[in-house]
Amino acid sequence: MLELDELSVTYRLESSDVPAVRGVSLELAAGEALGLAGESGSGKSSVALALLRLLPRSAVVGGRVMLDGEDVLAMKWGRLRAVRWSSASIVFQGAQHGLNPVQRIGDQIAEPLLVHRQASGADASKRVRELLAQVGLPAWRARSYPHELSGGQRQRVMIAMALACEPQLIIADEPTTALDLMVQAQVLTLIRKLIADHGISLLMISHDLSVLADVCDRLAVMYAGRLVEVGPSSGEFRHPYSQALAAAFPTVGDPASRLAPRGLAGDPPDPQQLPGGCAFHPRCPVALESCATSDVQLRASGADRTAACVLVGE
């Protein structure tokens, strides 16, 4: 379905080049849900944008992105425009910015149908009603403006837009960030149901591992532009960074985290000044002397799991 081969993204700034994504290879099978986790500056959102070539001009993209056997990076503009809605669509974070504030939401959902499907007005409004029902909104909401909706309802509208042209792949970038706990649970339940009902593949991106583990079959963890671990969401993490990220969101009721918040010293690195060796070594609680000089590629670590750490595997 989707295959990334050594994907790289470098932002060309006036003063220097900033390597945001440094060689990411991933596969997503049809009907699979894959979670991509990382903190700010890890390059996870650059990966999402690169998949549909939505990056600004200053970004240089390398490697290959194969979507259903076609190379997205080599597509002509016309083909790319068609692919963007009908093969793969994207749901952004911050639903308040993704919608046009002065257009009724029914018209916004209908737009891709009119443009890409050459649907008639009547067919488009029928499909809008269907889509609103699928995301749990009443049909009369088609006449509302975005400001009349709550954050959770706006996120539902964004999902309805992404579903409009029946894509095989949905890329969701922080779809529940900034939503309340209960509303987040409602949106996650909706996403789970939609991908199961329609057999859609999902690439979900978030800083919150627990949200990803909730929806996705497999998890990939990014740090400083690279994958540090990929594996099934049910198993234990092996890379010290993934472990720290998981511990940052404690399990309520777990005596080990009671009055004992856990995190890492220091901050995620600036992509312009990456540390040598393993990029994680300055913050790593179990780093060896060699980690400061020698970098490690992803290596096998148990069944179906890879991790980029000298202490893992073999």
Place this chain on the structure above:
Amino acid sequence: MLEATELHVEFSGRGGRRARAVDGVNLSVGAGEIVALVGESGCGKTTLARTLLGLERPTSGRISYDGTPLSYSGRALRAFRREVQLVLQDPMGSLNPRHTVYEAVAEGPRIHGLPDEEAVVADALARAGLRPPERFFQRFPHELSGGQRQRVVIAGALALDPKVLIADEPVASLDASVRGEILSLLLRLRDDLGLSALVVTHDLGLAWNIADRVAVMYLGRIVESGPTGDVLKNPQHPYTQALLSVLPESPNRIVLTGEPPDPTRIPAGCRFHPRCQLVAAGEGKPECSTQPLQILPAGTAAQVACYLATT
């Protein structure tokens, strides 16, 4: 130490309707205690925090500090604000981008005319974990990481040597790996300086991480409160049970339908009954929709405002 009694705060809303943001709250924060005030957006938790800081005036009820009711005259309020300090979320928004770290932390001590400004600033930065402090004096916010900026905001509060910190979502805008360090700092300040804290958050994991006591707020009222272990491991209110059930690790989810309701239209009876999963399952009592509940007192033991709770 800091206490709200029968507190009501109303605002005039759209169309002249009154929004009862805080609608009868008793809450206390004891010396050296960390209390988490948990709720969803719109439940009134931020208004309650601002009123506890003396930034909003209650419509009725009162705030008292060390047993003395808060007076809203300029002088008394100024003295109070030295003792009870606010730590804001989003350090990028609350720090002036054109002020150095030194200027940001020195602002409070200058307003209050404290002597030995430089020593006060250095001490506050060191206690917030920015060491050696002199290295940070001339830095600007944009030169710092998110975690460091949050520490500067905390140092600004510590510079006045307060007794109570009120922190509104102190780690919500921070990277996951950085939040543990900031939460550890709050725990250390309590242990080393005996500081009390009220932490306003929607994050139950954070409450589990650092709070001695939890108060759960729904639509202007505290619906359940008590020691963290009791409230989070053995919740009695259906709303608390639902909030805990949607955490990722929880096996049986209770996803409430609808959005948190509107403080201009608080339902009659128990304010939670239109969304209550027990009422929806036919287990409700007549009084759930007709009889207003008593306001919970400001005790420290586990307590719940619900007709259906068994304890």
